Amino acid sequence: MFQVRIHGRGGQGVVSGAELLAVAAFYEGRFAQAFPSFGSERMGAPVMAFCRIDDREIRLREPVMNPDALIIQDPTLLQSVDLFSGLGRDGYIIINSARGFDDLGLGEFARGFRATRLATLPATEIAIKHVRRPVPNVPLLAGFAAISGEIRLDSLVAAIRAKFPAAVAEPNVAAAAEAYALAAKAKEALHA
Amino acid sequence: MERTTVKFYQTGTFTVGNRLLAPHERSVQADRARTNSLNSGHRACQGCGEALGARYAIDTAMRATNNQLIAVNATGCLEVFSTPYPETSWQIPWIHSLFGNAAAVASGVAAAMHVQGRTDVRVVAQGGDGGTTDIGFGCLSGMFERNDDVLYICYDNEAYMNTGIQRSSATPGAARTATTPAVGGEPGNPFGTGKNVPRIAMAHGIPYVATASVADLHDLEAKIARAMEFRGARYVHIHVPCPLGWGSAPADTIKIARLAVESGLYPLFEALNGRVTEATKIRRPVPVTEYLRLQKRFAHLFGAKPDEARLALIQAIADRNILEFGLVDAPNPAPGPAPDQAPNREGAPA
Amino acid sequence: MLKQIEGSVAVAEGIALCRPQVICAYPITPQTHIVEGLGELVKAGELPGCAFINVESEFAALSVAIGSSAAGARTYTATSSQGLLFMAEAVYNASGLGLPIVMTIGNRAIGAPINIWNDHSDSMSMRDAGWIQLFAETNQEALDLHIQAFRLAEELSCPVMVCMDGFILTHAVERVDMPTQAQVDAYLPPFEPRQVLDPAEPVTIGAMVGPEAFTEVRYLAHHKQLKALTLIPQLAAQFEAQFGRKSGGLIRPYRTEGAETIVVALGSVNGTVQEVVDEMRADGVAIGSVGIGSFRPFPLTALREALQHAKRVVVLEKCLAVGLGGIVSDGVRKSLSGIQLKGYTVIAGLGGRAITRTSLRQLFVDAGNDELEQVTFLDLNAEVVANELEREAEARRTGPTAESILKRIGAVSSRIG
Numbered sequence: 001m002f003q004v005r006i007h008g009r010g011g012q013g014v015v016s017g018a019e020l021l022a023v024a025a026f027y028e029g030r031f032a033q034a035f036p037s038f039g040s041e042r043m044g045a046p047v048m049a050f051c052r053i054d055d056r057e058i059r060l061r062e063p064v065m066n067p068d069a070l071i072i073q074d075p076t077l078l079q080s081v082d083l084f085s086g087l088g089r090d091g092y093i094i095i096n097s098a099r100g101f102d103d104l105g106l107g108e109f110a111r112g113f114r115a116t117r118l119a120t121l122p123a124t125e126i127a128i129k130h131v132r133r134p135v136p137n138v139p140l141l142a143g144f145a146a147i148s149g150e151i152r153l154d155s156l157v158a159a160i161r162a163k164f165p166a167a168v169a170e171p172n173v174a175a176a177a178e179a180y181a182l183a184a185k186a187k188e189a190l191h192a
Numbered sequence: 193m194e195r196t197t198v199k200f201y202q203t204g205t206f207t208v209g210n211r212l213l214a215p216h217e218r219s220v221q222a223d224r225a226r227t228n229s230l231n232s233g234h235r236a237c238q239g240c241g242e243a244l245g246a247r248y249a250i251d252t253a254m255r256a257t258n259n260q261l262i263a264v265n266a267t268g269c270l271e272v273f274s275t276p277y278p279e280t281s282w283q284i285p286w287i288h289s290l291f292g293n294a295a296a297v298a299s300g301v302a303a304a305m306h307v308q309g310r311t312d313v314r315v316v317a318q319g320g321d322g323g324t325t326d327i328g329f330g331c332l333s334g335m336f337e338r339n340d341d342v343l344y345i346c347y348d349n350e351a352y353m354n355t356g357i358q359r360s361s362a363t364p365g366a367a368r369t370a371t372t373p374a375v376g377g378e379p380g381n382p383f384g385t386g387k388n389v390p391r392i393a394m395a396h397g398i399p400y401v402a403t404a405s406v407a408d409l410h411d412l413e414a415k416i417a418r419a420m421e422f423r424g425a426r427y428v429h430i431h432v433p434c435p436l437g438w439g440s441a442p443a444d445t446i447k448i449a450r451l452a453v454e455s456g457l458y459p460l461f462e463a464l465n466g467r468v469t470e471a472t473k474i475r476r477p478v479p480v481t482e483y484l485r486l487q488k489r490f491a492h493l494f495g496a497k498p499d500e501a502r503l504a505l506i507q508a509i510a511d512r513n514i515l516e517f518g519l520v521d522a523p524n525p526a527p528g529p530a531p532d533q534a535p536n537r538e539g540a541p542a
Numbered sequence: 543m544l545k546q547i548e549g550s551v552a553v554a555e556g557i558a559l560c561r562p563q564v565i566c567a568y569p570i571t572p573q574t575h576i577v578e579g580l581g582e583l584v585k586a587g588e589l590p591g592c593a594f595i596n597v598e599s600e601f602a603a604l605s606v607a608i609g610s611s612a613a614g615a616r617t618y619t620a621t622s623s624q625g626l627l628f629m630a631e632a633v634y635n636a637s638g639l640g641l642p643i644v645m646t647i648g649n650r651a652i653g654a655p656i657n658i659w660n661d662h663s664d665s666m667s668m669r670d671a672g673w674i675q676l677f678a679e680t681n682q683e684a685l686d687l688h689i690q691a692f693r694l695a696e697e698l699s700c701p702v703m704v705c706m707d708g709f710i711l712t713h714a715v716e717r718v719d720m721p722t723q724a725q726v727d728a729y730l731p732p733f734e735p736r737q738v739l740d741p742a743e744p745v746t747i748g749a750m751v752g753p754e755a756f757t758e759v760r761y762l763a764h765h766k767q768l769k770a771l772t773l774i775p776q777l778a779a780q781f782e783a784q785f786g787r788k789s790g791g792l793i794r795p796y797r798t799e800g801a802e803t804i805v806v807a808l809g810s811v812n813g814t815v816q817e818v819v820d821e822m823r824a825d826g827v828a829i830g831s832v833g834i835g836s837f838r839p840f841p842l843t844a845l846r847e848a849l850q851h852a853k854r855v856v857v858l859e860k861c862l863a864v865g866l867g868g869i870v871s872d873g874v875r876k877s878l879s880g881i882q883l884k885g886y887t888v889i890a891g892l893g894g895r896a897i898t899r900t901s902l903r904q905l906f907v908d909a910g911n912d913e914l915e916q917v918t919f920l921d922l923n924a925e926v927v928a929n930e931l932e933r934e935a936e937a938r939r940t941g942p943t944a945e946s947i948l949k950r951i952g953a954v955s956s957r958i959g
Contacts, residue, residue, distance in 0.1 A: 019548075019715045022546055022715050022716070023546045023715070026544075026717060031717055032546065032715075032716065033714060033716045034714065034715040035709070035710070035714035035715065036709075036713060038572075038658070038659060038709045038713065038894070058716070058813075059680075059812075059813030059814065059816050059817055060814050060817050060899065061710055061810045061811060061814045061897070062896050062897060062898045062899055063896050063898075065898060065899075065900070259741060260741045261741060262613065262739045262741065264609065265748075272750065275746060275749035275750055276750070277749065277750045277751055277752040277754070277755070278751075278752075278754075278755070280746035282744070282746050283744060284741070284744045285739040285740055285741055285743075285744045285745060286739075286744070286745075286746050286747070287609070287612050287739055287746075287747040287748050288746075288747070288748030289605060289608050289632070289635050289639070289748055290605070290631050290632060290635050292601070292631075293601065293602070293632060296597065296601070296602040296605030296606045296609065297605050297606070297608050297609035297612075298609060299595065299597075299602075299606050299609060300564065300566070300595075300605065300606035300607060300608060300609025300611070300612075300613065300617070301609040301610065301612065301613040301739060302609075303593040303595055303606070303609075303610050303615070304563065304564055304609070304610040304611075304612075304613035304614055304615035304617075305613060306593060307563045307564060307591050307592060307593050307615055308563070308613075308614065308615065313741060330598060330599060330601070330602070331598070331599075331601070331602050331605060333598065334597055334598030334599070334602050338595070338596070
C-alpha cells in the first residue's frame with residue numbers, strides 16, 4: 001500500500017487533489033481511498049487530505065500516519081504544523097515553492113532522505129500561468145507522478161478531464177504537463 | 193275580492209336546512225346525500241364548536257373534491273374525540289401523526305398524490321389553535337412557504353383544551369386558563385401577547401386565506417368550497433367556542449360565536465395572495481361585554497367592581513378591527529391605539 | 543459499473559436506482575452531500591416520478607416522509623446527530639405506524655459539546671425506537687444496504703435506518719460497483735403498501751390505542767423485528783446471488799476460527815480492526831473479529847455462535863452510555879448469557895477521534911494478556927483529565943469544561959491523528 005498525505009490551506013484544492021490522485025489510480029485498475037481530515041474548514045485554515053493506493057481492497061480507515069509521500073501545497077505550514085510526522089527515510093516530499101530545500105531552511109533535514117525523491121515546484125506560478133487561479137494541487141500531483149512513478153501522467157490527465165468541464169480541464173492538463181516535465185528534468189539532473 | 197300579496201321574511205340566514213333557499217344555496221349539511229365524513233358517535237362535548245365546524249368543513253371539502261379527499265389531523269380535541277379507541281368516526285382516509293407536524297405530513301401526502309399522478313385527490317390538514325399557532329407553527333410556515341397543495345384548517349377555541357384548558361398564543365387578553373389564572377395584578381392572559389395567524393398566513397403570500405366562524409355556517413362552507421378552487425397553500429381559520437374551556441352554556445355556542453363576530457372581535461374576511469379582498473360587514477355591532485359576559489373565563493372582569501380598564505382594552509381591539517376591516521358603515525366609536533398585527537397587543541393597563 | 547466516487551454520491555446514485563418517489567431534505571453535516579446529489583438528479587430530470595422537497599427542519603423532513611409513505615409513495619430522507627434528535631418524536635411515530643421509510647444516518651456525535659465528526663451516538667439514541675438499524679462497513683456496503691433496506695422495510699412495513707460513518711465513509715472517495723437499473727429492479731419490486739390513505743378505501747391511521755390493546759400492538763412491533771432476524775440474512779443472500787457480492791447480513795465474522803480473542807465492532811472501524819487482526823495472526827496470535835451489521839434487531843443468536851468459544855471478547859464502541867459504560871457491550875453480554883468468558887468494553891473514536899492501527903494493536907495485546915480494565919477509553923489523555931478534575935476541585939467558577947480542555951491541548955490543526 002502506498003500512502004500519500006497532502007498538506008495545505010483551505011481553498012488550495014487539497015481535498016480535490018487527493019481525489020484526483022485516487023481517480024488516477026482507479027483508472028490504472030488499482031484500489032484507492034481518498035479522504036480529508038475534517039476540520040471546521042475556512043479559507044486559509046490548515047487542512048490535510050489523504051490518499052491510499054493499493055492493488056487490493058483498502059480496509060484501513062485511520063488518517064495516514066506513516067506516509068510514503070508528502071505533498072506540501074503551502075510552505076508557510078512548515079512553521080506551524082508537524083508536516084513530516086511519520087515520514088520514513090525513503091519517503092517522497094514535494095513542496096510547492098520556487099525555492100529549493102536549502103533555501104527553505106530544510107537543507108539539513110533533506111539530507112536524511114533520498115535526493116531523487118525530493119522536489120520543489122513553483123506549482124502556484126504554474127497554476128496561475130495556465131489556469132489563472134492560484135490552486136497548486138494539479139501541478140504538484142504531476143510532480144509527484146514524475147518523481148515517484150506511482151501514477152502515470154496520462155492517468156492524472158484522464159482524472160482531470162473526468163472531473164472538470166473542458167474549459168477548466170484543458171488548462172489544468174497543460175499545467176500538469178509543464179509541472180511533470182519540470183520535475184522529471186530536475187530528477188534526471190540529479191542522476192547525472 | 194282583492195288579493196293582497198303577503199311577503200314572508202325569513203329572519204336571519206343562519207338556518208341550515210332552509211328549504212326556502214334554492215338548492216344550490218343550501219348548506220351541504222342540508223343535503224341528505226352529504227358524506228357525513230365526521231360521523232356521529234364521536235365523543236365531543238355537548239355544544240362543541242369544533243365538532244360542528246369540522247363536520248361542515250370536511251363535508252364541504254368532500255363535495256368540492258368529488259369525495260377525493262385525504263385528511264391529516266394534529267393531536268388535539270378533534271383527533272381525540274373522533275377516534276376513541278377502538279372506534280373511528282371518520283368515513284374518509286385520515287391520518288393522525290403528531291401534535292406539531294400536521295402541515296408537514298399533509299405536504300407529504302400531497303407530494304405522494306402528485307407523484308402517483310392522482311391530481312384529483314386533495315389534502316386537508318386540520319388542527320386546533322395549539323397545534324397550529326404554537327407547536328405546529330414551524331411546519332405550517334414551511335408548508336406555506338413551499339406553497340404545497342394543502343388546505344390547512346385551524347379550529348380556534350383559543351386554548352389547549354384537550355389537555356385541560358391551558359393558554360396558547362391564540363388565547364385572548366384577560367382570558368382565564370389553567371396557566372393564566374384570574375389572580376393577581378394582571379388576571380388572566382396578559383395583553384400585549386398573541387399571534388394573528390391569518391395575517392401571518394397572508395404574509396406568506398399564499399393563494400387563499402380566510403377567517404370563518406360557526407356563527408355563520410353558510411359562510412364557512414362557502415369559504416371552504418372557495419378554498420378548494422385554488423391549488424397551492426391555503427388557510428382557513430375557524431372560530432369555535434368551547435363550552436367547557438370558555439365556561440359557557442353548551443346551548444350558547446353559536447350565539448357566542450355570533451356575538452364575537454358582531455362585536456368586531458372576530459372579523460370575517462378573505463384574502464387572496466396576501467391582500468384582504470372581502471370582509472363581512474356587521475349589521476348591528478354589539479359591545480364586547482355582551483360577548484364576554486356569557487363566558488366564565490372572563491367572569492373576573494365583571495361582578496361588583498367591573499374591570500373597566502381591561503374591558504376597555506378588549507373593546508379597543510374590537511373597535512380597531514372594525515376600523516381596519518371596514519366592518520361597519522356607520523361612524524365608529526373612537527378607535528383604539530395605533531394599528532398593530534396581534535389581536536390583543538394593546539399593552540397592559542397602568 | 544466500477545466507479546471511484548465519494549461515499550455520499552455512491553449512496554445517492556444507489557437510492558436513485560431504487561426508484562424513490564418522495565425525497566425530503568434538510569441539510570446537516572455530514573449527510574448533506576447525499577441529499578444534494580439526489581436533488582440534482584431530480585432537478586435534472588434523471589429521476590422521473592420523484593418529488594424532492596426542501597423542508598424547514600428535520601422534524602418536518604420525517605413528518606413529510608410519514609405523510610408520503612402513508613399515502614403510498616416510496617419515501618427517503620437522511621439526517622445525522624442533532625437532526626435525528628430534532629425528529630425524535632417523528633422517529634417513534636414512523637415505526638409505531640409501521641411506515642416503510644428508509645433513512646440514512648451519516649453517523650455523527652451528538653452535542654453538547656457541538657461536534658461534527660463521527661461517532662455512533664446519534665443512531666444509538668434511537669436504538670429502541672422500533673426502527674431497523676443496519677451499519678455499513680464500506681461505501682460499497684452503504685450503497686448496497688440501501689437497496690436491501692427498501693426491500694426489507696416494505697416487506698415488513700417497518701422503517702429502516704442505514705448507518706454510515708460520517709466523513710469516514712460519507713466523504714471518502716473509493717471504488718464502488720454501481721448496479722444497473724435492471725439489477726435493482728429485479729431485486730426491488732414496486733412499493734405495495736400494507737396500509738394506505740386512499741379515498742377509494744378509507745382507513746383511519748394513527749388513532750389512539752388504550753391499555754386494552756397497547757401491549758399487543760407493541761408486542762407485534764417487537765415480533766416484526768424478530769422476524770427481521772430471519773429476513774435480513776435471506777435478503778443478503780439473495781443480494782449476493784443477484785449482485786455477486788456479500789453485503790449486509792446480521793454479522794460478519796473475520797478469522798474467528800480458533801480465535802481466543804474476538805473483537806466486536808460496528809461500521810467502518812472494522813476495516814482497521816481486520817488489518818490489525820491480520821498483522822497479529824501473522825505473528826501467531828489467535829485473534830479474530832466480528833462486525834455487527836444489524837444492530838436492531840440485535841443478533842443475539844448469531845453473535846453467541848460466533849463468540850462462544852473465545853476466551854475473551856473486546857467490544858469496541860463509538861458510543862457511550864453515560865454513567866454505565868458500553869451500549870453495544872450490553873447486547874453482546876446478553877448474547878453470551880450463561881457463558882463464562884472475559885468481556886471488555888472499549889470506548890473509542892468519540893467525536894471523530896482517529897482509531898489507529900497502533901492503538902488497536904496495543905489494545906488487543908493488552909486484552910490478550912487480560913490487562914485491560916472493564917471499561918477503557920481508548921487513547922484517553924489522562925493528564926488533561928487529571929488537570930481538569932484538579933481545577934474543578936479547587937474552585938467553583940471553573941467555566942465551561944470544553945473551553946478549559948481545549949486551551950490545554952492547544953492548536954488542533956498541528957495534529958495528524
